[in-house]
Amino acid sequence: MNLYNMIKNKKEYWLVDQMKRKDIPASQYKQQFTRVLNEWYRDGGGFLSVLMDESYENWLIDQGFHKISSIVEYTRKLDDLPELDPHIKGQSLSDGGMNEHDYSQLYELCRKGSANKNKQQPIDQVMDSIKDELGPTWRNHCYYFTEDDALIGIAIPHIEMGTKDEGRLFYFGVVPHLRGKGMGTIIHRNALALLKQFSAKYYVGSTDIHNQNMIRIFERNGCQLRDRKGIYRIEEK
Numbered sequence: 340m341n342l343y344n345m346i347k348n349k350k351e352y353w354l355v356d357q358m359k360r361k362d363i364p365a366s367q368y369k370q371q372f373t374r375v376l377n378e379w380y381r382d383g384g385g386f387l388s389v390l391m392d393e394s395y396e397n398w399l400i401d402q403g404f405h406k407i408s409s410i411v412e413y414t415r416k417l418d419d420l421p422e423l424d425p426h427i428k429g430q431s432l433s434d435g436g437m438n439e440h441d442y443s444q445l446y447e448l449c450r451k452g453s454a455n456k457n458k459q460q461p462i463d464q465v466m467d468s469i470k471d472e473l474g475p476t477w478r479n480h481c482y483y484f485t486e487d488d489a490l491i492g493i494a495i496p497h498i499e500m501g502t503k504d505e506g507r508l509f510y511f512g513v514v515p516h517l518r519g520k521g522m523g524t525i526i527h528r529n530a531l532a533l534l535k536q537f538s539a540k541y542y543v544g545s546t547d548i549h550n551q552n553m554i555r556i557f558e559r560n561g562c563q564l565r566d567r568k569g570i571y572r573i574e575e576k
Contacts, residue, residue, distance in 0.1 A: 385575055390545075494512075
């Protein structure tokens with residue numbers, strides 16, 4: 340049984356996320372993660388970042404990891420979404436209105452000033468991760484939003500790998516000059532509606548515990564706190 344979701348980006352980084360289940364003992368999680376870590380030492384490079392229950396913190400530190408921060412995870416069923424603002428329009432890259440370069444620049448703008456503590460990857464690496472994780476149809480998931488033809492933000496909705504109906508956002512963000520005006524809540528609500536179109540039954544989102552703005556967006560859009568994990572990282576020596 341696979342207990343971790345993983346994204347491997349060549350020799351640059353591995354991202355690992357623990358899939359928490361009540362019936363799995365800690366020893367089994369440790370055993371499987373040790374195999375992942377040994378594989379990274381053998382075949383990986385750059386750094387390995389893991390999201391894991393904080394009860395494993397001392398064990399991870401003994402393995403050479405250091406703690407970056409903590410994240411909170413929220414969830415929401417998608418069967419009763421509120422009405423959307425008709426003035427907000429969303430388009431995907433596959434619609435042809437924007438090219439990949441311009442989208443990456445908009446992404447870079449939206450993530451400026453983030454309250455999340457995890458180190459940001461270069462935008463080229465981020466775009467490569469989107470392609471690797473979402474596959475050949477990745478453009479269908481890269482949305483940008485406008486109000487009266489002005490760009491206001493982006494969202495990247497998709498179905499979590501290994502599931503059939505768990506909706507996730509690879510990223511969601513608002514252009515800096517519109518933050519603090521309720522636009523984040525509106526765009527996030529539109530992204531939830533897109534997840535429903537992708538046949539997601541429920542949504543899971545996470546953010547750094549210090550990102551109170553994102554936590555408020557979750558709560559305004561009816562999401563409930565589900566879990567908390569630590570962010571731990573080890574780098575190639």
